[in-house]
Amino acid sequence: MSEIKRIISLYKNKEQLPGDIVKEYLKKAQKNDFNSFISLNENVLEQAEELDKKVKEGKIEGRLFGIPVSIKDNILVKGLKCTCASKILENYIAPYDATVIEKLKKEDALIIGKTNMDEFAMGSSNEYSAFGPASNPFDRERVPGGSSGGSAISVSADEALLSLGSDTGGSIRLPASFCGVYGLKPTYGAVSRYGLVAFASSLDQIGPFAKYIEDVEILFDIIKGKDEKDKTSAHYPEREIKPSYPLKIGVLKDSFSDKVEEEIKTSLEEFIKLLEKEKIAEFKEFEIESFEYAIAVYYIVACAEASSNLARYDGVLYGFKSKSNNLWDMYEKTRTEGFGEEVKRRIMLGAFVLKSGYYEEYYVKAQKVRTKILKEFLKNLEEFDLLLMPVSPTLPFKKGEKLKDPISMYLSDIFTVSVNLAGLPAIAFPFKLSKQGLPIGFQFVSKFFMEKLFFEVLKKIEKIIYG
């Protein structure tokens, strides 16, 4: 089931025009009930009109022809603001298109607007935004998850059909899970990062959000591939994936630890039973010894890189500049006033672990553990086709609940960060609603460049769950 294909066939049959479709989505985006958008693309209706003409001429070619897409506000779209939800880039207008945006434009996608997020993608609740927190569409008192909260909401609440976000330590999967949609964190290097405002270069990946797995696949196929502008991007190996059922799936032992909310554990058991019953998979528990260090390692590596990546916001070339009499004063005031608390906390943490004298003890050691985590994952992936675990140890939590305690906020990412450290692909998928009506989702992890396996397996599961 693909909403993209359904809409394009409407165009092909001349039953509807891109202008009509985009207006429906735009209406909701303009209402902005959940504060999911930071800015809207003012030219989208004009761009839709161009496509209307093509429909009338029968020239429907792009794979995303007339499909409304929202973009996380840390991905550059030429001519649109790119704020990263930060005061420091409040008025920054992107001078070029990110590689993924070039690819979307080539497929005639319609960019609705730029979505809310945690400032510079640093956060798990979308509360650290200079443009205010976003709300969970299932319960406005609760957070949508972060950092790509706006992207997840926009897809969940039909403000956009697809969205692109970025995942550094769970920033696609967590909000996808909290908002009940799919969110894919591709293999590191599968998608070009050129034009994604860097948070932690060795962990960041751009990835898709969608309501249907087939649409995730379509969007991923379009954005993946080597880009000469990104030396960390790789040629994506094209191969046929034919899963042989029942698959062997490993369940992370920590999924059932006392840190995980009861209802998530019971749902996971339910999910496992369903797949066993349907003969889709056989399950066995597995362990990652260094799992408990993943959060610490993640925050050392991510903050170190962030402290350097965010150094350019100093008031000299672009963005917010504070008034002052001398250079050093200008740097200090600009950065003190321009960055939010969480960003400053991470910059300081990063600068600290890179200090000479501490570098070996923190950064170098963290990199060693990082390698160990990857090795453990790969070892388990020799035995299993897929690894299964929750996305978050909790259901979507209430706004403000974790703001005073950064460590408990960091622990929301306990199941997601290790995958980024390993560079492996992972996908968050919705399973059911909790008793209170909040989405519960899980994630699969696979080998490098095996996203196709997710798509095949989840198409089958989607059919079973939703018919």
Next chain:
Amino acid sequence: MDKFEIKIGLEIHVQLKTESKMFCSCKVNIDDEPNKNICPVCTGQPGVLPSPNEKAVFYAVLVSRALNCRIPEILYFSRKNYFYPDLPKGYQITQYGISTGFGGEVPVIMNGEIVKFPLERINLEEETAKSFHIEGKVYLDYNRCGIPLLEIVTPPCFKSSEEAVNFLKSLRRILIHLSVSDCNMEKGEFRVDTNVSVNIKGKKSDHRTELKNLNSLSALKEGISFEIERQKKLLEKGEKIERETRLWDEEKRETRVMRTKEFVEDYRYFPEPDIPPFEVKKEWLEKELPILPHVYYQKLIEKGAEPKEAEIIISSPFLSEFTQRVLEKLPFNKVKGWILTEILQHVPDVESLKNLPFTSSEFIDFIGKIIEGKLPRHIGQEIIKKSMEENIPLKNLISEKVEIKSGSELENAIEEVIKENSDVVEKIKSGKVSAVSFLVGQVMRKLKGKANPKEVKEKIEKRLGI
């Protein structure tokens, strides 16, 4: 005996002469109007990523090979983090921990000898923007930002300003011979920072001063000498030498404090995550190195050149090779005047001499004709002048201008001159032999200079029986 121990270390930054910048495709041209050759990458816009310029890496490897450095199999870049307006990203991509070249040595020409001075490392990095201070305001030109830069660092191995300056001259010459940089100091393509530390022998101390703004070799020599004397005086008075950065004041001809180094900056280096480590390509290691200037120098000295003469020739890679080819056929003393005076007087800047209007074999033929007496010197000089000024190959000029008159044409001319100047002939016959040169001049005039004066003189003398 001198009671002082002098240690001088050098850190040289060299702009590489690549087409495009280190991490983007912007043109390398600092002479263009400000901020013309810029793009999102070299101005550090959010979201950009660096793509290393292979040519620049190759150049860094080439220099490392020429200077006998150890080159690792795998290279990577690191980030050097600090804030400054000329640094748009807030960090410089450079090398740290791993250098393109480790160790190595520079063959330096010192008083006619080749002396080898050690190197510590050669790093490849990116250039910063250029700032201008005009009427209290700072202006930034990002044309320079992102140009590939080599950082060449020596240990504190020099004992005098002469050694340091000779080292720099030799290093510059090598880089010019490798065609990796023009090393124009005025344009800032070759910049030198200096550490000077004077100690009383036997006493351990870690003080040193860093000298900046030494923008020419003469300023370097003077600045270092000044600093050595300044530190000596302080030591003699028993005073402490501060660890500081001092600026060379070109007008007052002295160094003064720029900043004290109580606070050591922490650059928070870490490996650049945007550029994966990469292998040093085999082809970079196998490409044939050009002959280095000190090798040319030694050959020239062997062939009898004076050190000064040899140094002039090796300042141009082209002239070095040209001269070497000529010397395969002809002795140095037969050609040195022609090369060093006749040719070079028409060249404004020997270092940048990249070609001549004639080949070495044409030149060899030309000199051969002069040696054989087929071509008079003075005409040879005119030919060189015309060739150089009008860019005409020598062989065209020789065939057009010089066909030495001899045989009957020459005999006839001599007969005519003798007839026309019977009075002079009488004088000669009566003993005033020196007047023969007058007759030679007349013959030459008649033949429009196209004769060999020596031959004419001999013929006249023979004809007159003297």
